[in-house]
Amino acid sequence: MENKSPTRTIPILPDELWWGGAVNDGYSMPYQEGFSYNMYGDNKGNQVQPLLISNKGRVIWSEEPFQFTFLENAIAIQDAKGEILQSTAGKTLKEAFDFASSNYFPADGKIPHELLFTAPQYNTWIELMYNQNQKDILAYAHAIIDNGFPPGVLMIDDTWQENYGKWNFHPERFPDPKAMMTELHGLGFKVMLWVCPFVSPDSDEYRELAKDDLFLRNPKDAKIAAAPWIEPSQPAMIYWWNGASAVLDLSNPKAETWFKDELNRLVTEYKVDGFKLDAGDFYFYPDHLISYKEGTSPNDQSALFGEIGLDFPLNEYRAMWKMAGKPLAQRLSDKGHNWKDLQTLIPNITGQGLMGYAFSCPDMIGGGEFSSFLNTKTIDQELIVRSAQVHALMPMMQFSVAPWRILDTEHLDAVKETVELRKKFTPYIMSLTKEAAKTGRPIVRTMEYVFPDQSFETMKHQFMLGDNLLVAPVLNKNITKKEIQLPNGKWKDASGKTYKGGRTITVETSLTTLPYFEKI
Structure with a gap:
């Protein structure tokens, strides 16, 4: 353009x-x-x-x-x-x-499904990676319950399907998906499936959709390997993290209808509860390609993909353009299993809030990059605990790597404490969530947003949950003491001890300590 x-x-x-x-x-x-x-x-x-x-x-x-x-x-x-x-x-x-x-971007009065906020989420990606299958998914779900974690939203990730665009359960890996869904629901889970806007070439779906012109196309003057049956304006092949695929051109209403019909079929036939809508990044829609609606930009295509989720209260996105104020769950991008990436969670999620994306999830506990967990010897148990503590008092809390598999008893118990702490504050989180649906205001707030002109402009290691709860997680390894800057006013810590604000205090930080202070 x-x-x-x-x-x-x-x-x-x-x-x-x-x-x-x-x-x-x-x-x-x-x-x-x-x-x-x-x-x-x-x-x-x-x-x-x-x-x-x-x-x-x-x-x-x-x-x-x-x-x-x-x-x-x-x-x-x-x-x-x-x-x-x-x-x-x-x-x-x-x-x-x-x-x-x-x-x-006025708030429209709606929120994503309440279970995304009221219970932990569990994503099968880290445990199963590219081998999503019925047996291991059920084992993961049962392990959640058996290890004392509450059921919540269970997200089945990439490769549950036959192929990209062929949105059926893979028959070899899922011999009886209806029975699996019944069992998961019986355990108390809601189930989401991973989907994307790509369609694999050399598939029946690709050939049918190409006939109806539902993909972004190469320009007429595109240079393509010579063959007498190939025309330059064929569907473009987009290179993404799982190969090369055609991408739906959602500026064509028929493409939107096809995709929604596929998702609704999964809801009807298998009782799927919602969808993790992945990809949708701007750069998967290069602007030299031809769209059904002339002038549709890469950003516009991403927004059109975002609109799909409005039909499904259980949704999750990572890439988005101009959909603030809508009931869409917005996850931070995949983080590595390291302290540096942990330190980005607070400024990135408060940045989300300042842009109107209130219904936010700080990635997966311990990090969402699967390569970090291939060797259990490289896993930092303290980092898992501190990551869980950051999540505990944010809008959403998502597990993927199984804490009971990688942690010793001390660290596993510390993670369980974060889940219990979240239960205590769930009513407050839900009140903020419902407020955000009406006002658009962030759930997680920068210190400067709540306390202007008190020198909090560059604060990145503390945040406010609403206006009344100050949270100061430990973000570095082997920290036994942490300095906390209290705004003006009176504050009460978890033990009930009160502090006069407008000063910096120092608190002890054992493995199980998540410093937080309620405004009196």
Whole structure:
């Protein structure tokens, strides 16, 4: 998509700091001089919002993607695909967010399925990887119960299906999927299936869908290996992490109908409860390809994929464009099993909230990159515990690697304590979730959002759950003491001890300690 829009320069006010853009840049927020990002065609593996908001109450918004660069005393807006709107909504980050939310992505009053918030989620990816099968899925589900964990949402990940686009249970790995679903439901689980917008070539589904022109196509002048039966405008092959596939062109209503029909068939025939809708990243829709609706951008295609989930209250996404305020569960991108990645969870998930994506999940406990768990000798048991503690007081809590398989008794008990702590605060989490559905306000909030002008602008190791619960997880290995900055006011810790705010305190941090403080 060509655009010759001139550079627009917006002066930065004294002591003004900015948030917004790509969720995966949360750790870089608030932005410093030299930071630059072009949101057209690149979602950095996570959600994006065409929004910048400041701690001085200012808002920059566009309905279309743009590039922003932070200069010494200004923001340069370049390559804007649409009108850039600039507003002054007040004097704080919260006022800026409230203005943006109510004017550009108002909450629609709905939430994803409550079970995503009220119980832990369990994803089969780390344990089974590319061998999803009925026997081991049932064993995993029973192990959850047998090891004292409560049932919740169970997500069956990639390779349950016959092929990409052939959304049937693989007959060899799932000899009786209906019986499996009945058993899982009997254990108290809701079941989600992994799906994506890709269709494998050389399949019956591909040939049928290609006849109806349901894929993105190569341009007519594309250079393709010569063969007399090949025309340049054939469906494009998109290279992604599992090979090369055709990708649904959701600007064609027939493609949307086909995909939704497939999902609804799984709901009807197998009693599937919902879907993990993976991929959908902007870069899987290169803008040189031909879409059914002329001018559909890579970002637009991602948003169209996001709209699919609105039909299914049990949903999960990782890639997203401009769907804030909607009842969609938004997961952070896959994190490695290391302390550095653990330290990104707070700034990234608070960044999500500031962009209107309130219904958020901080990836999988211990990390979602399966290669980290191939060798049990490299697993850091303390890291699993500290990761679970970060999850415990966030909107959602998702396990994948089985704690009972990789942890000794001491560390497993510490993880179980996080689940029990979450139960204590579940009513509060649900009240914030329902509030977010009405107001759009974040569930997990930056310190600056709640306590402006108290020097919390760059705080990345503490967060607020709502306005009343300060959470300060341990984010480094072998930490026995942690400094915590308390805002003004009175605060009470888990033991009932009270503190006067407006100062820094030091607390002991044993393996089972998750420091949190309730505002009095």
